[in-house]
Amino acid sequence: MSRVIRLAVIPGDGIGPEVIAEAEKVLDAATASSDVEIEKIRFSLGAARYLETGDTLSDDGLTAIAGTDAILLGAVGGVPGDPRLKDANIERGLLLKLRFALDHYVNLRPAKLYAGVPGPLADPGEIDFVVVREGTEGPYVGNGGSIRTGTVHEVANETSVNTAYGVERVVRYAFALAERRRNRLTLVHKTNVLVNAGGMWKRIVDAVALEHPAVAVDYAHVDAATIHLVTNPGRFDVIVTDNLFGDILTDLAGAVTGGIGLAASGNINPDGTFPSMFEPVHGSAPDIAGTQQADPTAAILSVALLLDHLGLGAESARVTRAAESDIAKRGTTPRTTAEVGDAIARALQA
């Protein structure tokens, strides 16, 4: 009797459909000989869809997605500055809406420098850490507004909302992860300026640390953390941080590990109340869309995170290994998006 997994697939915009096509090939190859059956439900969502229909994400769409077991997402977002998207905000209306509505409180973003990958650092050393980015609070809550908008007297505010409930659960996740890794956890915040939010994060990390005596804990201000990321990234194992700082650090981490073409992520609801969502860290890159230049590896490594989350640890490890050995063999001759996906899928069938 096979286990059926209902997977929502949201290819999205730009290079999204191209990288997702390869991610699906790899997913299919990885599960072909298992007793798992993946039932895919496709959702046409994103900037292109908005331009056609005016819809960003309907209540019905959200309910349908919430009813699946997991989500695979490519990338969403139109051409920057497209005047027709001026009032849309696909990011807030679709991507962040999913993350918040589905209570994706852990945004898991591994950063690893794979053998053979050229990066921007002269002497990177070993880089292998994971950012546990909070996903449902902080400056991302959309709790802002403006008055006298468009006049010289405009005041525009944004409020970062942080709760002990929300911080404690993501901090606990990060400690548990550190225990399965190298037992190091770094809190990144800006406690000397954002004294209320930062103070609470610090207190909660200190309190949870008492229950994890094996984990060595330290703290870095976000500005100093960016310095460490380019001068000594090897010092990090697990970083736990808020939504905005995590956004910034993970793009930088992607860059120092050879580009966000390799950076995978999971938006995870660890409680299992809602489906978790897996997506490459990169955006929709409309400038190269349709040209088969996009690297599908980040999407494929996101499939590995997806499989692991679904309890398919062996399949996840096989995808990771296949992707890593493909990365290690890469020369300087560019391959198409499909060629990379085919090579990794083929390695799994072998």
Added chain:
Amino acid sequence: MSRVIRLAVIPGDGIGPEVIAEAEKVLDAATASSDVEIEKIRFSLGAARYLETGDTLSDDGLTAIAGTDAILLGAVGGVPGDPRLKDANIERGLLLKLRFALDHYVNLRPAKLYAGVPGPLADPGEIDFVVVREGTEGPYVGNGGSIRTGTVHEVANETSVNTAYGVERVVRYAFALAERRRNRLTLVHKTNVLVNAGGMWKRIVDAVALEHPAVAVDYAHVDAATIHLVTNPGRFDVIVTDNLFGDILTDLAGAVTGGIGLAASGNINPDGTFPSMFEPVHGSAPDIAGTQQADPTAAILSVALLLDHLGLGAESARVTRAAESDIAKRGTTPRTTAEVGDAIARALQA
């Protein structure tokens, strides 16, 4: 008849006094044969002072500082985690208090890769840009609080406050600076998430741009900007951004240009209503305080910014040239803080 400049000197904590001693040597040498007389007024402020007296910055102290023509500051802040400083917050109570009270709305932070300086990037190219960081608004306003503090029901908020008045003035400064440089300006924000604050920043930049047709304007999300800083920093000329993003980007910029031992800054009140304040970007580094290991170059280059701000362009240029040629000659043999200061001061006397 000589012009008298009343200079507040705040050596501060840790390596602050050491680097300021060298900055003063250089300032004295640079102005020795000019018709300017620098009258120095010393202020003992910082974590050490707080531990002695319980004072962070008194009203009288602030008034006295506000009455000077300019301020030279080393670094403030005690040993991280010192329990006696738990309730002090020297950063908010002293450094940010000065920046806000003295309306330092331009935080000017040049980033330049000097010839001969080893940095972390394999192929940095030419790096020469300036970050114009807003200094009196945004997430730094201290507009936060928490309820049910210390309980599982705690809610801790931080509000970023942004005004058209505050944004427009710093944006105008940045455009004028771009016109004196390479005519490029990049706005960095996170408009897709912080739609209210980011939207206002974007609208104001677009409006002011119409008055500066020679300046090419672009925009980068803060996360993407960190990628550019490590993969293609040469693309930047002038970056204008808010207080928090500017804090993060300038530490990263310091790192990619060979370390914050070289990064100078000015907290500027362009209107001249209040004295401007010049300080190295680095902190008080208590771990190496008193060991003469600190590099005074950032403090010395801050003196160049100070001289320029005071209208002493020729003296400023001489300090910059002397510091740059000292940097270019540096070998791998370490010199003491005083040796570096002496060498640069001597070059000015020659």
